[in-house]
Amino acid sequence: MGNREDLLAGARRCLEEKGYLRTTVRDIAAASRVSMAAIGYHFGSREALLDQALFAAMDEWSAAAGRLDGQGDTAAQRYADMWDRKIADFGETRWLWIASIEAFVHAQSSPELLATLAAAQRGSRRMVAAHLRGVAEEVVAEEDVRGLGSVHLALLTGVMVQALTDPGQAPNGRELAHGLRAMAELLER
Helix, strand or coil, X not given: CCHHHHHHHHHHHHHHHHCCCCCCHXXXXXXXCXXXXXXXXXXXXXXXXXXXXXXXXXXXXXXXXXXXXXXXXXXXXXXXXXXXXXXXXXXXXXXXXXXXXXXXXXXXXXXXXXXXXXXXHHHHHHHHHHHHHCCCCCCCCHHHHHHHHHHHHHHHHHHHHHHHHCHHHCCXXXXXXXXXXXXXXXXXX
């Protein structure tokens, strides 16, 4: 690997061990065995390097565990199973979710990072809505992107925070499916 790849690998190790906000340039240089000056040369800043390492880890997670498919005979069973797997994944990749929350906080003072996160969120809403409707992203209705996609991402974020804060009390997939049905009943009144 070259210095750039070594820096990305070192930044990822630092994200796993220290998180986004506590990782310093010195930490990354030590973890990657590359000079601190190389960070500026290859990435421009610590933040830009951490952002790239975090986005690469998120893409990796999305490709492996981010699928929305569940197992079961009914849509409710498949949805509950998908949530059970996601909730288990929150515990297994705890560092990734903590680092991403820290990045969201940091993004409030970083217009570039905020724009990148916002674009990724828009894409995620579209992908989720299309998948849940069983249609291609290019043809999913904008109403579903804004409604269905947004609700699913809100659930994802909220359940992730609950699972990280109090794992023993976080809802399971069956409870989430029940809650959604109950909410739908309340909205029909």
